[in-house]
Amino acid sequence: MLASEPYAPAILRPLAAQAQARGHRVAWLAPDAVAAGLRADESRLCSARALWRFRPHAVFATVNRIPPFLPGLQVQLFHGLNLHKRDPRQGQFRMLGLFDLYCAHGPATTGPLQALAGQRRDFSVVQTGWPKLDTLFAGPCAQAHALRAAAAGRPTVMFASTFNAPLSQARDCLPVLEALIARGDRYWLLTLHPLAPADLRQRYQALAGPHACFLDSAHLAAMLHAADVLVCDTSSVVEEFVLLDKPVVTVCHRQPQPCMQDVRAPADIDAAIQRALAAPHALSDARHAYAASIHPQPDGRAAERVLDAVEHRLRSGSPGLRRRSRRVFRRLWRSWRLWRSLLPGKRLRGAC
Template identity: 35%
Template sequence: MNYLSATKNKKYLMYISQNYSYAILRPLQAQILAHGGEVRWFLAGSEVNPSFLSSDEQRLHTISDVRSWKPDITYIPGNIVPSFIPGKKVAVFHGFNSEKRSSEGNRGHFTIRGCYDLYCTQGPNTTERFKELAQQHGFFKVTETGWPTLDPLFSDSQSNPYSSNDPRPTLLICSTFSRKLSLAPKLFEQIKRFSEQGKWRILMQFHPKMPSEWVKKYKALSNENLTFIETDNVLPLLKAADVMLCDTSSILLMFLLLRKPVVTFCNQKPMPHLLDVTQADEVEAAIEHALTKPKNLMQHIESYCQELHPYTDGQSSQRVLNAANEFLHKNEKLKPKPLNLFRNLKMRKEFNFWGW
């Protein structure tokens, strides 16, 4: 049933704690506004930069402001949200399940922290597990919607600042921040050589938590062949590149959804849809092979995408909005969420909020 019309005059809070959350929630914000709803942003913690807010985006500065505004629905692309934030709490995820840790039981992507009323899942390979957990716990619901972040990925409505007339293939290099998993410390000499060769146009983008020492070292490599980019929106970078070099960062999954090949370095869980290498001197040949788009690899990528995120219509934001409105409208009786006394006390202290 279509509940998009129920958006009118309702209030929707975007609760974020990282800069990348802006790009995750903005397609959803556009749908809310288009259907007559109101949107406010709450920036939690010191790792989110308020300067990324647009002039027409309205911010609530304190918990008291949020509680006075009384949102009907709160969207969260993070792991936790305080219980004293009003509104039905809807998880929209900050990335895909990149399987850096075991997802058996309640670990990693499938950890249930007792914060959410509704999970809007991205595709079959996460929906099934979350539905099992919903049945087990009884205090939340699950609806498969696709991920609103990706709506612009499947749209050509905007010009791309990273497009180029350069005839060379474009290599996008991305890395996670964990020293154990990151390619940044292990492939510096190889990437430096790539930047000097000029065989490819290279774009580089790191996780926002990457240690500053490595950011500085790679920025220093910048030349006519390599551009280091800091941004809150990676989608134009993904669209501009022909092949990606990555490690375990979940950004590689977004790149695969464009049906483009990824070379991984020491990925913890090599899969047939990835070209994984474990030695630095194997990286260059793997990139050259990926650029040929070998048939077998591309078939594995297609099969994987159908499980990960089968939606390519650019309408996931509408599905997320519809799912939250339906949940609000039906007001189904669920079990009470766990009290999480220690976590809530910690968050009250963090926000210096002691009211009710």
């Protein structure tokens, strides 16, 4: 499990659990900051020697770039559902020759990826769904019920934001949110992307009180289940909320969809929330249509399908595919720095 970013464990853990249930050995590659959040039963590989001794049959990644010389089958899971966050040539459809298997989420990604696979003929594509959502589709947890109880009968509104400076509306929305939270007629669930600036995170944490709570993204599934309405920018959290068939208010979305109520200024958030609460089913048909395109399988078994695809690929090999160029020297310095952060080796002095 290649957990190079703070958001990766939530995506990889359902897959790790399913792999262990099938009798597979599982180990984690993570920099120190991410490794600090690993559980006691999540084994970390800390050196190149440990990695080669482990000899993984497959490496699962959530980021676009990985070191090009990792052993085993390289599997791309992606780190979000949002197709509109970046130009397609810079996002999910940018091919860097680093992966053997792409696990697509739904028709919106499967079709374009299969077209690229036909052109390049050095990787394969299987529509599996996104393992992170297995937890979401399992239904509300005890924490979700606790968050609803904290609202004490008030409408529950969630705010989330991406960290990308051109797309994030967290700073611009802050004065409006301060006033809306102080009003006290709604209960607010606040979260920010794990990579959000520290000063901004502190200001949002300071809003916690009788009318709001701030939670890290590790609690995202509980928050999504507890909320009546989501306020968000161009973040993949929007797509996750849509899959629950709940109303979304977006702020300056890069490419708003018919299922989103998009406002172009933070001052319009309050009125948009009121409209969403008054008619929560108004855009339900549009939400269902969007969900069918981005993630049509809400059965919570994406991790199973990912493993099925990988096991099939390992058994059958890669008939009809060209050998993928490893490009060992491409972006060598960037790859070396990532390699050193994932496998710090002796610098840990036996911490692993």
